[in-house]
Amino acid sequence: MSMFCYQCQEAAGGKGCSKIGVCGKTDNVANLQDLLIFTLKGVSEYNQQARAAGLNTAKADHVILDGLFATITNANFDQNAIKDRIEGALVLRNEIKEALASAGKLEAKTYHESATWMAERAAFETKSNEPQIGVLATENEDVRSLRELIIYGLKGMAAYAEHAANLGHNDATINDFIEKALLATINDGLSADELVALTLETGKFGVNVMALLDKANTSSYGNPELTEVNIGVRNNPAILISGHDLKDMEELLAQTAGTGVDVYTHSEMLPAHYYPAFKKYDHFVGNYGNAWWKQKEEFESFNGPVVFTTNCIVPPLASYKDRIYTTGAAGFEGFKHLPNRAEGGAKDFSEVIAHAKRLPAPTEIETGKIIGGFAHNQVLALADKVVDAVKTGAIKQFFVMAGCDGRMKSRDYYTDFAKELPSDTVILTAGCAKYRYNKLGLGDIGGIPRVLDAGQCNDSYSLAVIALKLKEVFELNDINELPICYNIAWYEQKAVIVLLALLSLGVKNIKLGPTLPAFLSPNVANVLVNTFGINGIGTVEEDLVQFLG
Numbered sequence: 001m002s003m004f005c006y007q008c009q010e011a012a013g014g015k016g017c018s019k020i021g022v023c024g025k026t027d028n029v030a031n032l033q034d035l036l037i038f039t040l041k042g043v044s045e046y047n048q049q050a051r052a053a054g055l056n057t058a059k060a061d062h063v064i065l066d067g068l069f070a071t072i073t074n075a076n077f078d079q080n081a082i083k084d085r086i087e088g089a090l091v092l093r094n095e096i097k098e099a100l101a102s103a104g105k106l107e108a109k110t111y112h113e114s115a116t117w118m119a120e121r122a123a124f125e126t127k128s129n130e131p132q133i134g135v136l137a138t139e140n141e142d143v144r145s146l147r148e149l150i151i152y153g154l155k156g157m158a159a160y161a162e163h164a165a166n167l168g169h170n171d172a173t174i175n176d177f178i179e180k181a182l183l184a185t186i187n188d189g190l191s192a193d194e195l196v197a198l199t200l201e202t203g204k205f206g207v208n209v210m211a212l213l214d215k216a217n218t219s220s221y222g223n224p225e226l227t228e229v230n231i232g233v234r235n236n237p238a239i240l241i242s243g244h245d246l247k248d249m250e251e252l253l254a255q256t257a258g259t260g261v262d263v264y265t266h267s268e269m270l271p272a273h274y275y276p277a278f279k280k281y282d283h284f285v286g287n288y289g290n291a292w293w294k295q296k297e298e299f300e301s302f303n304g305p306v307v308f309t310t311n312c313i314v315p316p317l318a319s320y321k322d323r324i325y326t327t328g329a330a331g332f333e334g335f336k337h338l339p340n341r342a343e344g345g346a347k348d349f350s351e352v353i354a355h356a357k358r359l360p361a362p363t364e365i366e367t368g369k370i371i372g373g374f375a376h377n378q379v380l381a382l383a384d385k386v387v388d389a390v391k392t393g394a395i396k397q398f399f400v401m402a403g404c405d406g407r408m409k410s411r412d413y414y415t416d417f418a419k420e421l422p423s424d425t426v427i428l429t430a431g432c433a434k435y436r437y438n439k440l441g442l443g444d445i446g447g448i449p450r451v452l453d454a455g456q457c458n459d460s461y462s463l464a465v466i467a468l469k470l471k472e473v474f475e476l477n478d479i480n481e482l483p484i485c486y487n488i489a490w491y492e493q494k495a496v497i498v499l500l501a502l503l504s505l506g507v508k509n510i511k512l513g514p515t516l517p518a519f520l521s522p523n524v525a526n527v528l529v530n531t532f533g534i535n536g537i538g539t540v541e542e543d544l545v546q547f548l549g
Contacts (some may be wrong), residue, residue: 003027004135007152008073009406009491011518016135024315025077031128032082033071037151038133039089039185040067042114043180046096051176053105055096057279061175064094065165068158068178068310070330073492075311076293078331083124084162090118112186136365145521146195147185149496152519153202154178156497157290159244159310160209160458162329166247169216177205196527203504206497209459214375216512217246222276223377224455229273230286231369231439237356238262239267239349240288240302242295243309247326250306250347253281261356264288265299267312268432271455272374287370299323301363307338307356311492323359325352363481370438372453374428376465385448387473390483392447396424397548398484402460404491404500410514411436414489416540418442418451422548426450428466431457431498433489464505479506485547486510487537490517503532514536 006016008023021030039224040063047060067085071078094108100106119127131137140145161174193441219223239261243250249265249272262285265272267451270287272278289298292312294367299306305323307328315332317457327338327347342349350432379386380441399421405411416425418437427437427450442450454462458530471479488510490499496517502510516525516536528534539541 003030005030005136006518007148007155007493009404013181013517014515017249017464023074026079028125028128029077029079029082031134032086032124033076034134035072035124035128036067036082036089038084038114039086039093039117040064040230041182042112042325042330043089043093043096043115044110044182045115046093046100047315048176048183049107051101051179052097053100053103055099055105056172058170060092060096060194061170062162062165063089064175065158065162066329069162069310070331072155072159072311072329074313075312075329076331077315078335078337079336080333081331083121086124086171087121094306097276097528099103104272104321106352110339121170125259134471136403137180141244141521142523143195144315146192146199146250146471146517148316148498148519149199149517149524150181150195151185152493152496153199153500154181154497155493156495157202158207159329159494160213160497163245163247163458164209164213164216165246167216167220169212169219171208171212174209176204176213177201180304182352187515199500200504202497203500203502206501207461207464210458210501213458214461218377219276220332221250221278224274224373224375225276225378226371227274228369228371229270230369232273232283232286233288233362233364234262235360235361236260236262236283238264238285238304238362239300240264240266240299240304240306240353240354240362241308242266242292243328244268244312244458245309246272248276248307248309248327249278250342251354253278253284254346255349256283256353257281257359259353263354264302264362266295266306267292267435268456269309269366271372271453271459274375289365291432293405298365301365303360303362305352305359307349307443308335314316320336323326323355336526355543361506370435371449371451372438372455374452374461374462375454375467376462379452379454379462382448383469383473387427387444389446389448389471394424394450396422396483397424398426398428399481399547400428400463400484400486401437402428402430402463403489404495405432405435406491406514407489408514411489412485413514413537413540415440417487417543420540420544423450426452428454428463428484430454430459430463431495434487444535457494457498460501464502468505480508481496487543487547488512489514507532509533509535511535511537511543
């Protein structure tokens, strides 16, 4: 065993990757990512003291968020980029320690190794292989399971917090909680029950961070609105932008205006089309392709450069590798990485634009339009229509089918499930899971589309807001009394924080698939089953009977 990682749904054999990640990351990168998380726990140790002493800096918040984000599945495969983050975290940790000592605020105690270890960059790989660094350092299976569940929730939380911070929206209570929760995962004095409670608290802060990002996005770009998105192409050179970061989207569109270069979205960037602020750009053409895992064939035919603003990267074919750019937390060895914006400035996309001008227009792979933009503001604007449809029986049931898509053949289940749903049901979706059914042409109910796409995975917050509003309208005591069923697909850690957020809101009887997480020990899985009614998927026929009776 040269590594161990079981943070995503594709964990090898349903247990964990031990030689190379199914995602494509090497054992070396996996171990360095573990060392980065280990180091961030040490940074948190000193920064908690700094917060109490009024010495906390925005730099510490950024380093912790960015470090967690860079270890999300399919985000960063570049060992040098991970080493840079470890090196930076060690420097920052010592700066905070020295500031505390100078102020007479440094606690005199025995510190965990994460707060004391030091090594030169050349020794990072050796350090990362030490047994106390990775996931398996926690011997008790149940404690390990809960600790990792919390850490994976924090990774998703950090991703959303960083997107909000890029738009100038920060919440010190979220950053403070992330540090405290990281430290809890090295506290051997906490019981399993206390870790369960912390897991639910992680979900509570998950709701908070998604609300923060929702505010950041909508205050910057307007509320998403009902939008038809073109899925064909034009005959101009073009750039494909993937990922989740809307600040990058804004700056790319501004810099490509008037250049003759078109911009298309891919995968999770599709919902950018729903924001009013981006509709003024006539070179913002449409969406190209499908979910992240189809990128090898779709990037090949796109012909132009591709910008990854976040995950999900698939190790590329040699034929298009030289056309890929990364930025932010994303990275891959051999890709050109665009530096972060200077304070008060914008990222420079000029190299990407010049590259696009040298390449042919995209090859068309489909034509038509898809509809989206049903975030909470748009759905609540239709509230009277929706409520009336429920009261008259035109809509019998809503199905929340949010989450992630992935490569496994078993995910065909979600397409088949959508096809077999009765015509008096509506799908509420967010995240790239929608690509399993958003082009099926399922029709509408009295003008209400049967697939209501709220947006990116973080826009699952919108689905919670919609549910809580319906609960209020129908004067119900419990969110679980609503005619809403939850059949959620997951892949990586942003889906984990969405799941924990739903649990913190009291949502029960969620079906989670296509497989349950490998990081749930049998006992922890039983707690989720017995407390919240979480269960895995079966066949489409069995699950429809279970949902609808």
